[in-house]
Amino acid sequence: xxxxxxxxxxxxxxxxxxxxxxxxxxxxxxxxxxxxxxxxxxxxxxxxxxxxxxxxxxxxxxxxxxxxxxxxxxxxxxxxxxxxxxxxxxxxxxxxxxxxxxxxxxxxxxxxxxxxxxxxxxxxxxxxxxxxxxxxxxxxxxxxxxxxxxxxxxxxxxxxxxxxxxxxxxxxxxxxxxxxxxxxxxxxxxxxxxxxxxxxxxxxxxxxxxxxxxxxxxxxxxxxxxxxxxxxxxxxxxxxxxxxxxxxxxxxxxxxxxxxxxxxxxxxxxxxxxxxxxxxxxxxxxxxxxxxxxxxxxxxxxxxxxxxxxxxxxxxxxxxxxxxxxxxxxxxxxxxxxxxxxxxxxxxxxxxxxxxxxxxxxxxxxxxxxxxxxxxxxxxxxxxxxxxxxxxxxxxxxxxxxxxxxxxxxxxxxxxxxxxxxxxxxxxxxxxxxxxxxxxxxxxxxxxxxxxxxxxxxxxxxxxxxxxxxxxxxxxxxxxxxxxxxxxxxxxxxxxxxxxxxxxxxxxxxxxxxxxxxxxxxxxxxxxxxxxxxxxxxxxxxxxxxxxxxxxxxxxxxxxxxxxxxxx
Numbered sequence: 253x254x255x256x257x258x259x260x261x262x263x264x265x266x267x268x269x270x271x272x273x274x275x276x277x278x279x280x281x282x283x284x285x286x287x288x289x290x291x292x293x294x295x296x297x298x299x300x301x302x303x304x305x306x307x308x309x310x311x312x313x314x315x316x317x318x319x320x321x322x323x324x325x326x327x328x329x330x331x332x333x334x335x336x337x338x339x340x341x342x343x344x345x346x347x348x349x350x351x352x353x354x355x356x357x358x359x360x361x362x363x364x365x366x367x368x369x370x371x372x373x374x375x376x377x378x379x380x381x382x383x384x385x386x387x388x389x390x391x392x393x394x395x396x397x398x399x400x401x402x403x404x405x406x407x408x409x410x411x412x413x414x415x416x417x418x419x420x421x422x423x424x425x426x427x428x429x430x431x432x433x434x435x436x437x438x439x440x441x442x443x444x445x446x447x448x449x450x451x452x453x454x455x456x457x458x459x460x461x462x463x464x465x466x467x468x469x470x471x472x473x474x475x476x477x478x479x480x481x482x483x484x485x486x487x488x489x490x491x492x493x494x495x496x497x498x499x500x501x502x503x504x505x506x507x508x509x510x511x512x513x514x515x516x517x518x519x520x521x522x523x524x525x526x527x528x529x530x531x532x533x534x535x536x537x538x539x540x541x542x543x544x545x546x547x548x549x550x551x552x553x554x555x556x557x558x559x560x561x562x563x564x565x566x567x568x569x570x571x572x573x574x575x576x577x578x579x580x581x582x583x584x585x586x587x588x589x590x591x592x593x594x595x596x597x598x599x600x601x602x603x604x605x606x607x608x609x610x611x612x613x614x615x616x617x618x619x620x621x622x623x624x625x626x627x628x629x630x631x632x633x634x635x636x637x638x639x640x641x642x643x644x645x646x647x648x649x650x651x652x653x654x655x656x657x658x659x660x661x662x663x664x665x666x667x668x669x670x671x672x673x674x675x676x677x678x679x680x681x682x683x684x685x686x687x688x689x690x691x692x693x694x695x696x697x698x699x700x701x702x703x704x705x706x707x708x709x710x711x712x713x714x715x716x717x718x719x720x721x722x723x724x725x726x727x728x729x730x731x732x733x734x735x736x737x738x739x740x741x742x743x744x745x746x747x748x749x750x751x752x753x754x755x756x757x758x759x760x761x762x763x764x765x766x767x768x769x770x771x772x773x774x775x776x777x778x779x780x781x782x783x784x785x786x787x788x789x790x791x792x793x794x795x796x797x798x799x800x801x802x803x804x805x806x807x808x809x810x811x812x813x814x815x816x817x818x819x820x
Contacts, residue, residue: 323737623775
């Protein structure tokens with residue numbers, strides 16, 4: 253037994269888990285802290301946080317395909333190590349700059365009429381965005397490629413590894429912000445910056461070593477570098493093949509230029525081709541994504557990001573306006589983490605019993621059935637839904653009455669990322685419903701509506717994470733190895749696009765009275781996402797779609813579309 257335990261703890265699988273846990277822990281601490289730092293730095297205003305969120309979402313949206321293409325064209329070890337170093341070095345540099353700003357903010361304000369401080373803000377957001385792009389590259393190469401190679405041909409092992417990775421994500425989502433939050437509360441923002449920088453420096457060294465160990469223990473990881481040139485000729489988008497010819501021509505041009513026989517015009521054409529290459533990659537990535545047999549499944553997952561039904565800053569703000577305290581919300585977040593882990597367990601069991609594609613169908617039905625509770629909550633007692641209130645009333649009031657931006661009463665009152673355009677009491681740490689007068693002692697808001705809302709959100713996490721794992725494994729199994737990077741890069745772009753749209757939706761209707769409408773829109777988008785997946789499953793399984801789930805050795809392989817299935 254001791255020998256088997258030692259073998260497990262030194263296996264490539266466990267080392268991959270350990271590296272992912274360290275990476276995710278650092279990511280979650282940084283994402284939590286940077287939003288709080290930006291709020292505090294800019295006079296307790298939300299402007300810098302909003303700009304940072306917009307820059308991050310826009311960058312992944314535009315560069316997702318290019319990052320994925322870079323992952324495909326380079327060796328696995330080079331991609332993993334480069335993205336790891338860039339990500340952690342960027343966070344360390346950001347932490348140092350933030351420490352300098354916190355220490356010398358008063359002096360920086362007086363230099364060059366405050367422009368030097370503004371440049372520091374721009375520098376922080378830019379470097380933090382680079383860190384996020386590098387994190388995207390790391391996630392693509394480790395979670396979408398390395399894990400497939402380590403699992404080998406064993407799809408059950410791949411499913412178990414995917415589920416374990418998600419469990420690690422769930423735990424770090426809760427524990428990492430709590431840890432860094434305590435450090436910032438009992439210490440100071442400067443201590444928080446120093447701790448995060450030190451953690452990332454230590455974590456980078458350990459993760460670098462772990463990556464090297466996994467690479468050594470899995471010889472098949474080294475085979476990609478020998479297949480890179482071959483794989484580029486096997487793209488689903490045939491036009492990509494012709495686009496590579498100018499690059500080969502460039503090498504010939506350089507060789508001719510050494511002997512003095514190269515015309516200037518051909519040099520200019522080669523330069524133009526290089527300038528146009530990122531745009532061609534962007535176009536080819538989206539075309540290749542559209543041509544994938546799992547396109548509808550990927551789109552179905554992306555549509556689930558267009559929702560306010562999660563434990564983000566928006567739903568948290570709404571909960572505060574309905575009278576829920578911070579302690580109750582923390583308990584609800586813990587419950588959501590538990591149901592999320594239950595979803596990963598349900599995924600492995602369902603896949604073993606019913607097969608991968610049917611697991612997605614069952615998960616989708618389970619998630620939507622739970623979200624029906626959220627839709628019902630909109631019409632229950634205590635719901636502030638009032639469609640007679642203009643969604644633009646709060647925006648117009650701020651524009652024409654010149655009200656100052658909401659401020660935060662104290663550092664302890666700051667949530668992870670405050671979105672309070674029409675929920676002003678949230679940022680004051682008050683649990684009194686918005687637009688109420690404390691002197692009037694209003695009757696407490698009935699909790700039936702908000703209780704049903706969070707019951708639906710928490711219960712739906714089981715189906716949500718099971719569905720997420722299903723689509724993740726479908727992409728892993730059905731996308732060619734040579735295209736894993738670029739396809740998953742475009743998938744990330746789609747996820748960010750729908751996530752960005754959901755923030756825009758809230759900006760247009762920020763009042764608590766309109767939140768019920770946002771809930772109904774969110775449930776509609778979730779339904780549309782699962783309809784897309786249903787269409788994918790129908791094409792994949794054909795007449796077998798409605799066959800009862802029975803233990804069947806062939807069920808494990810039903811994730812691969814039949815030979816006669818046409819490409820979407």
